[in-house]
Amino acid sequence: MNTTQGTDGERGSGYEATRRAFLAATGTVTLGGLAGCSALEDLVDSASEEAIENRTASPAGFYIGDTSGTETAYASGPVDVRFVPPSLRAEDRRIDIEGWSTTTTTKAQDYNSSRSNKPRSIWVPDPNDGDSDADGIDDLVEVLDIERGLLIYADATITTIERRSSDDATRMLGSFIDGTTRVRETLEDCPSDVCGSVQEHASARKRLAEEASEAVEAGEWDRARRSMQEARRIVQGDIEDISDDLDSDGDGISDGTEELYDYLGGEPTIGEHFVVTLPDAQVRGGGLELVDELTPQRVLEYFLGERDAEGCAQTDRAAVVHRDLACRNLLEPTLELQDGFDLSRPNDIDKNDIRRGVTAFGTSGGVVVTGATPEADRTVPMARVSGQSSGGDECCFDYNNSWGEETDSGEATVSAVFVVPVTATPPDSPRPMPALFHVRRIRHDDQLLFVGGWQIDDGALYENSATLLTAAGPNHVAPVTHSVNEDGSVEIEYQDGDDIILRKRPGRTKYGNITLSKAYDPEDDYLPAGAYSVCRDGGEVWCWGVQSREALAKHDTGGCPGTDSDAPAWTVSSTLDAPIVHLVGAAEASNDVKFKAGAELSKAVN
Numbered sequence: 001m002n003t004t005q006g007t008d009g010e011r012g013s014g015y016e017a018t019r020r021a022f023l024a025a026t027g028t029v030t031l032g033g034l035a036g037c038s039a040l041e042d043l044v045d046s047a048s049e050e051a052i053e054n055r056t057a058s059p060a061g062f063y064i065g066d067t068s069g070t071e072t073a074y075a076s077g078p079v080d081v082r083f084v085p086p087s088l089r090a091e092d093r094r095i096d097i098e099g100w101s102t103t104t105t106t107k108a109q110d111y112n113s114s115r116s117n118k119p120r121s122i123w124v125p126d127p128n129d130g131d132s133d134a135d136g137i138d139d140l141v142e143v144l145d146i147e148r149g150l151l152i153y154a155d156a157t158i159t160t161i162e163r164r165s166s167d168d169a170t171r172m173l174g175s176f177i178d179g180t181t182r183v184r185e186t187l188e189d190c191p192s193d194v195c196g197s198v199q200e201h202a203s204a205r206k207r208l209a210e211e212a213s214e215a216v217e218a219g220e221w222d223r224a225r226r227s228m229q230e231a232r233r234i235v236q237g238d239i240e241d242i243s244d245d246l247d248s249d250g251d252g253i254s255d256g257t258e259e260l261y262d263y264l265g266g267e268p269t270i271g272e273h274f275v276v277t278l279p280d281a282q283v284r285g286g287g288l289e290l291v292d293e294l295t296p297q298r299v300l301e302y303f304l305g306e307r308d309a310e311g312c313a314q315t316d317r318a319a320v321v322h323r324d325l326a327c328r329n330l331l332e333p334t335l336e337l338q339d340g341f342d343l344s345r346p347n348d349i350d351k352n353d354i355r356r357g358v359t360a361f362g363t364s365g366g367v368v369v370t371g372a373t374p375e376a377d378r379t380v381p382m383a384r385v386s387g388q389s390s391g392g393d394e395c396c397f398d399y400n401n402s403w404g405e406e407t408d409s410g411e412a413t414v415s416a417v418f419v420v421p422v423t424a425t426p427p428d429s430p431r432p433m434p435a436l437f438h439v440r441r442i443r444h445d446d447q448l449l450f451v452g453g454w455q456i457d458d459g460a461l462y463e464n465s466a467t468l469l470t471a472a473g474p475n476h477v478a479p480v481t482h483s484v485n486e487d488g489s490v491e492i493e494y495q496d497g498d499d500i501i502l503r504k505r506p507g508r509t510k511y512g513n514i515t516l517s518k519a520y521d522p523e524d525d526y527l528p529a530g531a532y533s534v535c536r537d538g539g540e541v542w543c544w545g546v547q548s549r550e551a552l553a554k555h556d557t558g559g560c561p562g563t564d565s566d567a568p569a570w571t572v573s574s575t576l577d578a579p580i581v582h583l584v585g586a587a588e589a590s591n592d593v594k595f596k597a598g599a600e601l602s603k604a605v606n
Contacts, residue, residue: 059598060582061102065512076104081598084322106271149553154232156557273453293319366472366528371457372546387471414474434460459547471576490596535560
């Protein structure tokens with residue numbers, strides 16, 4: 001068990017300076033300076049209790065799931081319990097109220113060898129590089145993905161020409177010409193010799209494709225075929241030149257990502273889950289409500305961005321969160337948004353400015369969210385999903401102020417969940433990795449639970465692979481009570497048979513917050529009902545078809561991941577609606593008891 005108690009002294013000098021200045025200005029510091037007078041301390045404490053309604057909170061955590069009989073399952077590690085009290089401004093002073101957090105990390109062993117899927121060269125590890133050294137690497141990685149898609153379109157075009165299918169050939173040629181134009185635009189400012197060569201070749205093969213289009217229209221099939229065969233030869237040569245430039249040692253992994261794949265081949269951190277529990281507090285007399293201060297935008301800002309940024313704990317807001325949240329120290333890795341992603345201006349996010357987005361697919365029994373290339377029509381910069389079959393809201397909604405529609409789940413009220421593409425850099429990782437971050441709000445037992453986590457975005461790193469975040473409804477919240485033994489240990493007791501529900505009920509609930517890694521099967525019980533096959537009927541795109549430009553080209557030309565190559569369609573899956581275990585009836589319990597209870601929550605039913 002790893003427990004950490006946050007105190008006012010741990011909030012940092014910046015916060016304390018702001019707090020002292022405020023108290024001095026209001027005269028309240030005089031009361032604080034008389035500490036030691038028990039009668040006066042009792043009076044101040046009593047006044048504080050009267051000023052704010054609902055000051056107490058208790059830890060909550062994810063049910064960690066049952067991994068027995070599961071092929072490749074990565075369970076969460078030991079729980080980290082922290083006391084993270086926020087404060088509210090009331091009656092000309094700041095008053096601390098209770099707050100708790102629990103976090104668990106998910107680690108793997110030799111993550112690379114858990115599948116036969118090869119590393120995918122579409123990921124640039126440094127989210128802040130922006131090609132700052134003008135070496136063209138960012139541009140070449142993007143162009144390599146486009147070129148691989150162009151090779152697929154070239155093959156499909158030649159096939160349609162040989163079949164003398166005028167309509168299909170015209171459609172494929174249009175896609176090939178569009179992609180070639182995109183290559184030229186992407187490489188316009190790239191200074192390297194390889195960039196210059198590929199850009200020159202792009203102009204040549206565009207002319208060849210246009211000649212093939214004219215030949216198809218004239219019914220000159222042999223001339224059309226020869227033009228496209230020459231264009232294909234140029235594309236193949238460009239792919240080889242770019243691959244050689246990105247991969248100097250020829251090991252199949254781009255030079256800039258070798259350190260990351262070496263890390264993934266050891267014992268990497270691939271995910272994490274958290275629950276932050278705060279009182280549903282309000283200043284009496286119709287004053288400030290904590291829930292109004294904790295908008296989705298602000299909650300996202302507590303997890304995403306620079307750790308310990310200058311002034312992170314300094315604020316004049318009426319509600320002040322604990323330093324571990326304000327300075328983004330709650331989670332193990334540093335999580336960062338992509339360049340071009342401005343949380344304060346969601347409607348201005350341009351898909352052309354980001355490297356990864358997300359796509360939500362509805363099924364008959366729920367929703368599946370996956371990482372995706374911005375090129376896919378369905379891709380959005382971030383999604384808000386309810387877990388219902390309708391899928392997700394399109395960006396950009398009013399997430400600055402609204403958690404979206406809420407759903408009742410027993411005694412709890414559960415908001416929609418936000419899913420955002422990020423980069424994650426664990427402390428022992430040499431490079432950032434692509435990841436998907438998610439968070440939602442739950443109201444239960446007069447408390448606010450902020451529930452979420454992050455998961456590695458497998459589709460950006462491996463061929464024919466996809467990370468699936470699944471839901472079939474709102475989270476089930478299991479209330480538990482506690483008892484203290486003579487030796488000081490704490491035991492957890494479930495109510496209304498929740499322990500049996502979590503352990504014995506077949507299907508998705510039993511998996512809790514574990515991460516599954518396996519070949520995809522739409523009939524697997526961890527998926528919501530109605531999950532589709534890798535290649536859907538009717539030509540509709542599914543999770544694997546949106547992972548890259550190459551995947552989009554495969555889908556567009558009738559290809560199917562896992563059926564036309566050696567690597568199967570692989571999935572790394574975690575649930576958005578894993579059950580939550582929440583300590584209740586503990587308002588009078590000491591912090592020590594709550595610490596111990598918090599550490600027991602995740603293992604109480606195993």
